[in-house]
Amino acid sequence: MIETEPAKVAPDHLHNHVAGRWQPAASGALRRNTNPSDVSDVIGEFAESGAADARAAVAAASAAGPAWDELGSIERGALLFDVAALFAERLDEFAAAIAREQGKRTAEARAEAERALEILRFTAGEGRRLQGRTLPAEAGRSWALTWRRPIGVVALVTPWNFPLAIPAWKVAPALLSGCTAVLKPSPLTPHTAALLVQTFLDAGLPPGVLNLVQGDREVGEALVAHPNVAGISFTGSLPVGLAIQQQAAPRLARTQLELGGKNAVIVLADADLDAAADAIVHGAFGQAGQRCSATSRVVVDAPVREPLVQRVVARAEALRVGPAAAADTDLGPVVSAERRGACLAAVEQAVSDGATVACGGHAVRAGLPDGFYVAPTVLTGVAPDSELAKEEVFGPVLAVVEAHGYDDAMAIANSVRYGMSGTIFTRDLGRVHDALRNFEAGMLHVNRPGVGAWPHLPHMGTKMSQYGPPECSPEQWDFYTEWRSACITFPET
Incomplete structure (x- = not known):
């Protein structure tokens, strides 16, 4: 009954990607991933990582941070445009992977891949608009201005229901802003996340800027607790989101939580x-x-x-x-x-x-x-x-x-x-x-379906559906960046 050839799983993609190379979990543990349409179809045995893998990924992201920040948002945006170009060539491969791994109909999987592509293009264009303000100064020969700075290493914890679009709308703005990242996808959809990371690598992303750690609760908890993780962007259930908020709060780590709806x-x-x-x-x-x-x-x-x-x-x-x-x-x-x-x-x-x-x-x-x-x-x-x-x-x-x-x-x-x-x-x-x-x-x-949004509109909820800044819009920079201001007085010549 299945009419499209399933996407092949390269051996490397069964592993984590840390500090520029694919590698198995430190423990060697594996988790079997099967097709929800037919559980006899085994997609692969993927890394089942632990806290040690999370720590290694954060260390790699921390080391890559200064050079990535120095590159500037215009050059980072140019690299994202290169990612989008490769992504457009691979839409069919992404759609087949989503359908096989998550269970969406092929048409729905293709629509998700196309949405992820539009998110990449929108975010890449923001490289020339990541701006601050110039303000009046209260003294003569003086300027006052503001600008944005990346917050540092971010942990991106993503769900299985949109295994491509949600990682894309977290990874792309994180990197454009100058942050470096550790992506932890759902253990139910590891293959699609690996294909996304490979596309960034093929576009020339430097080692350590984007790290992938497959696994479940142990990895997530280690990332949230790590003192070098400045922010956690999470999409998933309310109980897990509340736990992340409670664990991150004592060290004032920034959180962005999207927690479902009724x-x-x-x-x-x-x-x-x-x-x-x-x-x-x-x-x-x-x-x-x-x-x-x-x-x-x-x-x-x-x-x-x-x-x-x-x-x-x-x-x-x-x-x-x-x-x-x-x-x-x-x-x-x-x-x-x-x-x-x-x-x-x-x-x-x-x-x-x-x-x-x-x-x-x-x-x-x-x-x-x-x-x-x-x-x-x-x-x-x-x-x-x-x-x-x-x-x-x-x-x-x-x-x-x-x-x-x-x-x-x-x-x-x-x-x-x-x-x-x-x-x-x-x-x-x-x-x-x-x-x-x-x-x-x-x-x-x-007078239209109550689902779906466009990449340039904020994706956000209220009450227990959302905590922190929106995603998918210029408002997302309020999560990935922090403000600086300067007052500059120029000496008389």
């Missing part, structure tokens, strides 16, 4: 229901619901609840579940057996709490390889204060919550501890204005 689409009674249903299905079941901005709640005005649910269920039931690389697949697998179990447990708990399964709610196995397939699931009658309405599932599971008018719908949408994305469907421009003011979320959408 995103709502509000559908008011005057909405275009077909457009809303299309957007909801795209947001809830695209990439198997494994996005921080995924649509996990529909908050619908009571008068249109039934016709909207009918449309959403019909579209969901028409989705074809199958291997990521199969041409006829609409919904690929979730990334692991643990994720599949969590989705099914969430459905079971929701039913126990009084919800009704309108479609899906089960694993899919018939006629498929041995993978982690979950049927697209819609639950109705979900109480606003129930667990399914409050907590992130991170899978193809959609909760429908009934509301009575705009004020009730907005109160329900804002009742969770997260604030990543918020969406409204309505023809009432006054309500659009109100929603843009009232949503407690960082990325807002009107």
